[in-house]
Amino acid sequence: MSQHICKVKGLMSSGYVNNHWIHDPKGYSIKSGYGLLQGGHPSVGWYKDVWDAWCFPKHSIICWLIQHEALNIREKLFRLQISDSNQCVLCENGTETHEHLFYRCKYGEKIKNQLEEWLQIQLDPNCMGISMIQQRVCRMALVAFWYCLWIERNSCRMEQRLKCPERLVQEIKRVLCARIQLKLAGGVRLQDKN
Template sequence: MGARKLSYAGRLTLANSVLNTLHNYWGSIFLIPKTVVQKIVNRAPLVAWNKVCCSKSEGGLGVKNAENWNIATVGKLVDWIYKNADRLWVLWIDHVYLKGQDWHTYIPPSDSNWNWRNICKVRGLLSAGYMNNVWQDARGYSVGSGYAWLQGMHPPVQWHKEIWDGWCVLKHSIIGWLIKQQALNTKQKLFQLRLCDNDVCIICGAATESREHLFEDCQYVLRIIEQLEQWMHLSMTGQNALLSKLQKKVARMAKLACWYTIWLERNRGRLEHRITRPEILVQDIQRLVKARVQLLLRGPVMIADQHWLKKMQIQIS
């Protein structure tokens, strides 16, 4: 199956599991040439790569920055030499290249092995993280600590828990993340890029199809939100301090499912030139929420939550 046939969630899973495993192996042996790294990231994404490679708490997807991860993995070899680790490879390096010279100030000959010169290059990139040949982390150097140091710190976003709740379907979370990043190709954006004839909302045809209109102001969408909130007996924002932990989880799950369904319906309307009645979409979201709650709910449930679930016609064992 080609990558183009995968959903955003499928591509994220593929990158974080299969492709990253391959990168871990080869990236720990030598610095991958920049031309190869550029082929990985040269396609313009909906969101800038430096943002995508931030942690989820910092507003990213947690995808590994290929270049920095490569440097951090090779940095393990650099650290072995710094610590003069009791390894055959370190003894061989000292015998063939260092020959008793100080690793901190060593300069590789221009005719030395390409891979060895790259290891020395990584030493220079990580040198600021060492003090007296000791890595700044008290636990010593690790690939994770080296990568975090290279990435640097970014301010956390307030909405990451709303998007990345473990109860939410991953493909729904991805659409929610794109909404927060203002990265969805709404008609307003496409019209500004001269990729469509007008910027009118596909669903209602009454206003400009901006992110705010499509997910907050469109009358069609408001009818869906109103019916879902009546069914749940609470606001889908889940911000009320009086709500239980379960209610907040279900509210977040329903909100993301609603966003995903609206975006799916909008795209279907663009292709098929017809819009489904909002009541049908509400029923689809309700079925999904019920199934997720029954699947994921474990352990004892508070009596108040039991009554609340009963009102929503969700059966629990």
């Protein structure tokens, strides 16, 4: 234990000079100390999309798990012999993988198509060729869609009941409208309005 403490102190003192962390121009902070101890992290292109401030944190967590293919989908549970089937619970047409559930499932496609028609934006993780506000709404809608799809999938698996796509779309619309109103009430930068 004492060796570990000495190692941490050594690491910290190597980056700490005259009450400032060397690599942090703003001076000492917990974040800079933690960053020094952790070392560098490779940047990932989807980080800002997942953790966008307009998205609900609980939606972002599910999105992060999707990006890492870390959800307990049926294909994974079937492989571990926890589930008796690897079929998609929602459409019953294909193996339930992350790719299938969030990008190929016919049930999910109906919901996504209705949301795109309502928003007049294609729900695409890249959100190219649209204004900053549209990009934020697009990301927020996509993350909310994935979250609600995952919750509905779990509900269907446990209770053997599935909402019609139109009902789930209405629920997602209510969530999105409330969140957009909240964010717009907080003020929007001029360049984001275009």
